[in-house]
């Protein structure tokens with residue numbers, strides 16, 4: 217999926233923005249707009265901190281294609297929520313709108329009660345909502361430990377500040393030590409500490425997935441968006457990764473997972489959101505979803 221043709225992208229890079237409505241979309245009159253604004257304010261107030269993520273009437277158009285068509289859903293704190301749907305249902309686009317990679321055409325994304333619609337990816341990440349990214353080519357030439365130590369949230373590093381205020385240097389050393397310790401602990405948690413000196417480029421597909429996940433945790437996220445985290449992962453590593461996800465969830469971390477493997481979703485997610493043609497078709501636990509005729513129709517032929 218490329219962003220190159222994303223003609224509706226909002227150029228603003230600051231904080232929360234108004235919905236970016238293209239010229240050819242009718243805008244409501246002032247009275248309606250004011251009432252819509254107050255509804256949104258009311259809704260934001262209704263988003264308690266215990267409900268980290270709320271997507272409301274999300275819409276994303278790419279030129280003439282409507283990829284997400286008014287999707288609304290919430291994710292509860294500490295849950296492992298699955299986002300599924302047939303090919304082209306709008307899952308990745310929704311993910312990217314949440315993570316700030318795409319700017320929604322309209323609608324809102326609230327995280328921990330705050331409207332983060334229109335935030336850029338680093339701003340979303342700074343709020344504690346993070347998605348995994350594939351290890352980029354440049355990072356392949358670094359060791360696993362170096363990958364872990366690279367740019368976590370709040371890292372201070374060497375800078376001009378320390379030549380001006382040399383007294384702060386000691387703090388940097390402590391911070392570097394803390395960072396290293398945390399990197400080792402996280403690698404141990406994912407049982408890839410024995411690969412710490414290995415170049416990331418030499419890892420197997422499954423080991424990379426573990427590293428991608430471990431890297432995200434270095435930033436102390438509140439919530440993690442996982443897009444196909446188990447694709448190409450062998451059953452042993454898959455089991456290990458799922459075990460870690462469940463353990464982290466027990467500690468209060470929240471996950472939203474897009475995964476094509478229905479068995480994984482049905483066996484691991486307590487709440488499942490089904491998208492179809494850019495909209496939320498159904499929501500519920502595995503049994504509810506399995507027995508929903510609309511979901512069966514949408515998948516027609518795929519095993520649930």
Ligand SMILES: Nc1ncnc2c1ncn2[C@@H]1O[C@H](COP(=O)(O)OP(=O)(O)OP(=O)(O)O)[C@@H](O)[C@H]1O
Pocket residue numbers: 217218219220221222278281282283284301302303304305306307308309310
């Ligand atoms: N950058 C883009 N430019 C144009 N159309 C796009 C773009 N990204 C997605 N689309 C279209 O939007 C629709 C939804 O795509 P999306 O990738 O979000 O679905 P998905 O549910 O993640 O699909 P899959 O399971 O196949 O990955 C599709 O019709 C897709 O072709």
